[in-house]
Amino acid sequence: MAVPDVLAGGIQLPGASPGFGGFLGYRIAIGSMFELHILLAGIVSGFTQFGPVVEWLGWMRRRPHFDRLAHGMGRFLIFYFAFGAASAILLISSLLVGLWGHLWAIINRVLFWPFYVEAWTFFMMVILTYLWYFSWGLLGGRYKVLHMAMGGTLIIASYLQVAMIDAVASYMLTPTQPGNPIAVFMNPTNFPLQLHRTIANLAYAGYGIAGFAAFRYLRSRDEVQRGFWDWAGSFGVIWGTAMTLTQPAIGFDYAKEIQLHAYGAWYKMMLGNLSPEFLAQIFLLGLMLLLPTWYFLRRLRSSTGRRSRVLLGLLVLLAVTTVFATIPYQFAMTYDQVQAQGMARPLWEGGLIFPFAAMIPYKIAALTAYAVFALAAVFWYLHRLPEVRWGVAGRLEQWLLITSAVLAMGMIVLMGFIRENSRFPDGIAGVVQLHGQQTISQPSIGPSGQSRAQVPFP
Amino acid sequence: MTRLPVAIVERLAPLAALPVRRTRSVARRAYAWLDDRSDLRRLLRVGLYEAVPKRGAWAYTLGSATLILIGNQIVTGIFLTMIYVPSTTEGWETLNWIKQHDEFASLVRGLHLWGAYVLLFVIGLHMVRTFFSGSYKRPRELNWLSGVALLLLVLGLAITGAFLPWDQAAYWTAVVTTNIPSYTPVIGEYLRTLWRGGDFVGPITLVRTYGIHIWLLPALLLGVIGLHLYLLRHNAEFGSYVNYRGAYRADGARPEREARRELEPPYPSLPTDDEWAAPLETEDFYPDQTFKDGLVSLAVMTLVFVLAVTVGAPLEERATQNTTTYTPVPEWFYLPLDQLLVLVPQQLISMVLWVPLFGVLLLVLLPFVDRGHERNPFERPAVMLPALIILVFMLVLTAQGASRLFNLGV
Numbered sequence: 001m002a003v004p005d006v007l008a009g010g011i012q013l014p015g016a017s018p019g020f021g022g023f024l025g026y027r028i029a030i031g032s033m034f035e036l037h038i039l040l041a042g043i044v045s046g047f048t049q050f051g052p053v054v055e056w057l058g059w060m061r062r063r064p065h066f067d068r069l070a071h072g073m074g075r076f077l078i079f080y081f082a083f084g085a086a087s088a089i090l091l092i093s094s095l096l097v098g099l100w101g102h103l104w105a106i107i108n109r110v111l112f113w114p115f116y117v118e119a120w121t122f123f124m125m126v127i128l129t130y131l132w133y134f135s136w137g138l139l140g141g142r143y144k145v146l147h148m149a150m151g152g153t154l155i156i157a158s159y160l161q162v163a164m165i166d167a168v169a170s171y172m173l174t175p176t177q178p179g180n181p182i183a184v185f186m187n188p189t190n191f192p193l194q195l196h197r198t199i200a201n202l203a204y205a206g207y208g209i210a211g212f213a214a215f216r217y218l219r220s221r222d223e224v225q226r227g228f229w230d231w232a233g234s235f236g237v238i239w240g241t242a243m244t245l246t247q248p249a250i251g252f253d254y255a256k257e258i259q260l261h262a263y264g265a266w267y268k269m270m271l272g273n274l275s276p277e278f279l280a281q282i283f284l285l286g287l288m289l290l291l292p293t294w295y296f297l298r299r300l301r302s303s304t305g306r307r308s309r310v311l312l313g314l315l316v317l318l319a320v321t322t323v324f325a326t327i328p329y330q331f332a333m334t335y336d337q338v339q340a341q342g343m344a345r346p347l348w349e350g351g352l353i354f355p356f357a358a359m360i361p362y363k364i365a366a367l368t369a370y371a372v373f374a375l376a377a378v379f380w381y382l383h384r385l386p387e388v389r390w391g392v393a394g395r396l397e398q399w400l401l402i403t404s405a406v407l408a409m410g411m412i413v414l415m416g417f418i419r420e421n422s423r424f425p426d427g428i429a430g431v432v433q434l435h436g437q438q439t440i441s442q443p444s445i446g447p448s449g450q451s452r453a454q455v456p457f458p
Numbered sequence: 459m460t461r462l463p464v465a466i467v468e469r470l471a472p473l474a475a476l477p478v479r480r481t482r483s484v485a486r487r488a489y490a491w492l493d494d495r496s497d498l499r500r501l502l503r504v505g506l507y508e509a510v511p512k513r514g515a516w517a518y519t520l521g522s523a524t525l526i527l528i529g530n531q532i533v534t535g536i537f538l539t540m541i542y543v544p545s546t547t548e549g550w551e552t553l554n555w556i557k558q559h560d561e562f563a564s565l566v567r568g569l570h571l572w573g574a575y576v577l578l579f580v581i582g583l584h585m586v587r588t589f590f591s592g593s594y595k596r597p598r599e600l601n602w603l604s605g606v607a608l609l610l611l612v613l614g615l616a617i618t619g620a621f622l623p624w625d626q627a628a629y630w631t632a633v634v635t636t637n638i639p640s641y642t643p644v645i646g647e648y649l650r651t652l653w654r655g656g657d658f659v660g661p662i663t664l665v666r667t668y669g670i671h672i673w674l675l676p677a678l679l680l681g682v683i684g685l686h687l688y689l690l691r692h693n694a695e696f697g698s699y700v701n702y703r704g705a706y707r708a709d710g711a712r713p714e715r716e717a718r719r720e721l722e723p724p725y726p727s728l729p730t731d732d733e734w735a736a737p738l739e740t741e742d743f744y745p746d747q748t749f750k751d752g753l754v755s756l757a758v759m760t761l762v763f764v765l766a767v768t769v770g771a772p773l774e775e776r777a778t779q780n781t782t783t784y785t786p787v788p789e790w791f792y793l794p795l796d797q798l799l800v801l802v803p804q805q806l807i808s809m810v811l812w813v814p815l816f817g818v819l820l821l822v823l824l825p826f827v828d829r830g831h832e833r834n835p836f837e838r839p840a841v842m843l844p845a846l847i848i849l850v851f852m853l854v855l856t857a858q859g860a861s862r863l864f865n866l867g868v
Contacts, residue, residue, distance in 0.1 A: 061836045176865075191861040195854055242843055246851060249801075253858055256801055261865075361805040375844055382840035 023435050026099045033091050034420065035413050040084035042197075042412055046205030047073045048129055048158035049198070050239070052151025059144055069209070069232050074133035081129060102437035103427040110178040111168050114185060118164035124157040159198065166194045172428045173419075174261040188261040192254035199243050199250060200415070204408050206240025207288070209233075211405025214398035227391035233401045234299060234388070238378060240408065241292040245374035247285065248367035258422075262429050265422035277418050279326050282363070284411045286322030288404060289374040293318055295400040296381035302397065303388045314377045321373065325366035504691075506744035511697030511737040515750055517591075518697060520584035521690075522751035523758045527577040528683065530759065531615075534570040535672065537563075542622065544668035546661045549624040550776045557773050568766030574616050576762050578791050581612055589824075589845065591698035592833035595734075598693045599825035604686040606821045611679045613791070618671040620789055624664060629777030630786035632659045632667070641808045699834040701737035734833055787863060794852045797859035817848075 051073035058066025096104045108115060132150050139147035170190040177183040213233035220226045259266040268274050297311040423429040432439050493499045511518070541563055543552050556563040585605060588594060594602035621632045636659060639649035655662025741747065788796040795814060802810045828841045835842050 057836065186861065186864055188861075188865045191858060195858075238839075238843070242847060246847060249851065250854065253797075253801055257862075361803050364803060364806060375847065379840055379844050382843060385839065 027434075030091070030095050030099065031417070031420065033087060033095060035416055037084065037087040037091055038412060038416050039409060040080060040087055042201050042204050043208055044077060044081055044084045045158055045162050045198075046201035046203075046208070047077050048125060049155050050202055050205040051077070052132070052148065052155050055151055056148050059148060065228055065231060068228065069235070071133075071136055073205075073209070074129075074136065077129050078133050081126065085126075100427065100434065100437060102439075103432050103434065106428065106432055106439070107168065107172070110175075110184060111171060113181045114164040114167040118161055118168075121157050121161040121164065125154065125161050128154040128157055162197060162201070163194050166190060166197055169193060169419075173258065173265060173423050175428050175431055189254065189257045192250065192257050195250050196247070196254050199246055200412065203240045203243035203247070204412060206236045206238070206243060207405045207408035209236030210240060210401040211236075211408075214401035214405075217393065218395065218398050223391055230390045230393045233393070233398065234385075234390075237292045237295055237401055237404060238382065240404065241289060241374060242378050244285070244288050244408075245371045245378070248371050252364065252367060262423065265429060269418055269422050274418050274421060276328070277414060279328055281411065281414050281418065282367075283322065283326040284407055284414065286318065286325060286370065288407050288411065289370055289377075290315065290318045290322060291400050291404045291407070293374065293377040295397050295404070296377055298397045298400070299388060299393060300381065300384055302393050304384075308380065308384065310380050311377060314373050314380070317373050318370070318377075321366050321369045325363055325370070506748070508691070508694070508743045509737075509740035510695045510743050510747050511701040512739040512741045512746075513700045513737075514698050515741065515747055516754070517587055518695060518747070519751045519754040520580055520587055522748075523755045524577065524581050524584055525683070526755040526759060527573055527580060527762070528612075528679070530569060530573040530762065531577065532676070534566050534573060535676075537566050538570060539672060544622070544665050546624055546664055546777070549622065549664065550773070553623050553625075553773050554776075564770060565766055567771040568769070569762060570619075571771040572762045572765040572769070574619060575790070576758060576765075577612060578616060580758060581609055585609060586849070587698075590835045590842075591696065592828075592835065592838065593696040593698070594825040595828070595831070595833065596825075598689070598696060601686065601689045601693060602825050603822065604682055604689060606818070607682045608679065608686060609821075610818065611675055611682060615671060615675045615679070616789065616791060618667045618675065621664060621667045622671065623773055624777045625774035626777055626781070626784050627774050627787065629659065629779070630784070631789065632663055633779075634786070634788075636663060638811055641811045696833075697737060701739065702734050702833065734831060785866060788859075790856070790860075793859035794855035797855040797862065800859075800862065820848075 051070050054066050054073065055070035058064065058070060092104075128150060132147070132154050135147060135150070139150070167185045167187070167190050170193045171184055171187050174187050174189045176187045210233045213229045213236055217226055217229035217233060220229055255266065255270070258269070269278050293311060293315045297308055297315060300306075300308050300311065425433055425435055426440070427434045427437075430441060489498070541552055541556060543549055553567070556567060588602065588605065617631070617635055621628050621635075636650055636653045639653060640646040642649055651657065653663065653666060654660070655666055795810075798810050798813065799807060824841070828838065830838070832838055
């Protein structure tokens with residue numbers, strides 16, 4: 001039925017997008033759906049990239065339990081893949097097109113190639129994931145190398161798929177020349193975001209395995225099963241912690257690029273209305289390193305009967321660092337603010353200057369300390385790992401793993417909230433506003449703010 | 459008719475072979491003369507005939523490739539000393555003249571530059587391979603330490619060589635690099651002044667760096683190479699875990715083929731654990747391993763040649779400090795450190811400069827920290843995982859630095 005017929009029939013096409021509770025309703029609907037999507041997609045990406053590695057490790061080390069774990073990860077993917085994909089379809093086809101059509105049209109026009117490649121790599125990823133899982137028995141034995149090659153291809157497809165989405169997400173914060181696909185892809189925050197998310201997905205996979213394994217361990221009565229799930233929990237948390245301890249450096253680099261290229265967003269996150277959430281994130285990061293260290297300490301003790309003094313020391317140091325790192329920024333006013341109040345004196349002299357709350361250099365030092373202490377803890381646990389007997393872990397250790405997994409999920413949700421809200425009220429920073437869907441200006445590149453746009457926006 | 463040419467050839471063939479036979483005879487007598495006076499035959503036997511691990515032999519070719527690349531640096535470097543004038547007024551002029559008028563010298567300069575870049579890459583790969591295979595363990599700790607010394611010397615040569623063109627890039631590299639020692643506690647200022655020959659970078663800085671680049675560091679390098687090769691022969695090549703009985707412990711399986719022949723010294727005489735003492739299968743260093751070494755070295759040198767011809771050695775504008783538009787770009791192998799300096803706030807810069815020293819300390823301590831008998835990288839997670847994190851971190855910093863430079867448009 002053609003449109004005039006519709007109009008002739010008295011059916012009016014809507015002049016605007018559905019009400020949905022107004023602008024706040026849009027934001028809540030899209031935001032909550034995005035949070036759900038990144039929780040599902042993050043674990044799917046993490047598993048598709050980590051699962052084949054686990055299989056390969058098992059083959060190289062001739063340890064069947066690695067293969068069992070990798071197979072289990074494949075089964076998880078089969079069950080949960082569709083949820084992640086369905087949430088993305090709902091987001092795109094209904095919420096983004098229906099509620100923020102103008103923004104979505106611009107994004108699609110500028111980022112056509114990343115979306116195009118993303119679609120195909122996602123298609124590859126789906127096919128390879130199912131093939132990888134369902135050919136496990138068929139391509140075993142002498143054909144195992146072929147199966148692992150398929151797993152390697154899955155890693156590449158998965159990474160590329162995430163990289164393309166990262167190009168979109170980073171462009172929305174730091175837009176560059178819209179007519180040049182390479183410049184669009186290589187926008188200043190793309191590479192740091194790719195790293196940050198890839199490592200985060202891998203860490204999430206590790207914590208996820210640890211949490212699930214702990215849950216299964218607590219329910220298992222069979223000795224062999226308990227041994228397996230005990231080992232899987234330990235393996236997952238080592239991996240998760242090892243990945244997470246690199247995040248302070250990678251995250252700092254990302255923040256630095258945001259500071260250089262999207263100062264407003266950076267200011268909002270560091271010193272503005274999102275700074276409490278950012279501090280909460282630093283606190284969560286501390287806990288995500290602290291709890292595994294506690295687990296390492298307890299796990300060694302369960303096996304050897306002795307408490308590792310090195311790990312105990314590292315646990316205390318991580319706890320002190322966490323407290324130090326989460327001193328609110330509000331305690332670190334600028335010199336001008338303090339001067340204006342006539343209180344340019346240190347706290348201990350009744351003034352307002354409390355330098356330890358400042359990001360530079362004290363929070364940087366705390367973030368570095370996080371990485372160093374956690375690396376030392378992982379090293380020490382791995383060093384003592386041959387002494388560990390599997391299947392004799394206590395309940396507290398398992399709850400530490402489950403809590404770590406929950407914290408990892410909380411971290412992902414919080415990170416998504418902070419990043420997406422940092423550019424608010426804009427959809428593409430400095431280019432399109434969310435409310436009213438108004439185009440503000442052409443995008444620019446670099447701190448100079450000079451526009452190099454070649455192709456006009458719609 | 460057709461028999462005539464054949465007959466001619468048959469008659470002439472011995473005559474044609476005569477010079478060859480005579481030359482062979484002369485060479486044989488010269489060799490005998492030399493051998494009589496220097497025991498050359500024994501030297502060659504010692505140098506070329508030794509049993510080396512067979513499995514994964516292609517991975518053990520990086521050391522030879524490194525040596526060939528160092529040879530390339532020495533030969534091309536000697537050639538360049540005959541043209542280059544180590545002066546702030548004439549250094550750039552000579553190189554610019556080469557660039558404009560002398561294609562052969564430009565090619566040699568390209569070979570020197572790209573040889574250095576490829577050398578750094580190959581030596582890095584060689585170290586990573588050695589680390590993964592656990593070849594630094596007893597009794598090869600000194601092999602590893604001399605290898606670390608070689609890496610540092612090559613890095614030193616690379617950075618001092620970067621000063622010499624005295625173009626904009628060289629000048630700002632000199633300014634930044636000579637400032638680094640000033641962060642040393644107590645004697646920092648003294649070290650900087652010693653290197654610079656004053657408070658500022660200038661002619662004396664260039665002459666001193668030139669001296670360090672062509673005399674001091676190469677002399678040390680050759681000495682350490684000699685030590686490294688001596689230790690390699692003394693302790694024998696380890697190869698990697700796949701060559702040893704210890705690799706098959708996990709499931710108790712033994713390889714289908716045991717050693718094909720009696721193992722030659724020094725393998726069985728080493729005081730290591732039995733399962734890691736002698737490879738299960740060996741082959742001769744000459745010609746088996748040397749053939750592979752030769753092929754890889756040829757491939758690497760071809761790459762250097764192609765890069766020297768196609769890209770060449772760049773030369774920027776003459777050095778001047780009176781510029782506000784020039785964006786200094788670090789050498790690619792210092793990109794991780796440069797990126798770290800960009801990231802870290804001013805107050806912590808001195809701390810960052812300790813990071814490379816900390817890295818060197820880790821490398822030096824490695825054989826004394828990881829002393830377990832296990833060589834299989836998959837069974838050494840306590841060192842492998844932290845090392846992988848550090849390695850990935852360096853790669854990430856390099857990539858981030860490259861991304862930053864891309865967005866700066868340089």
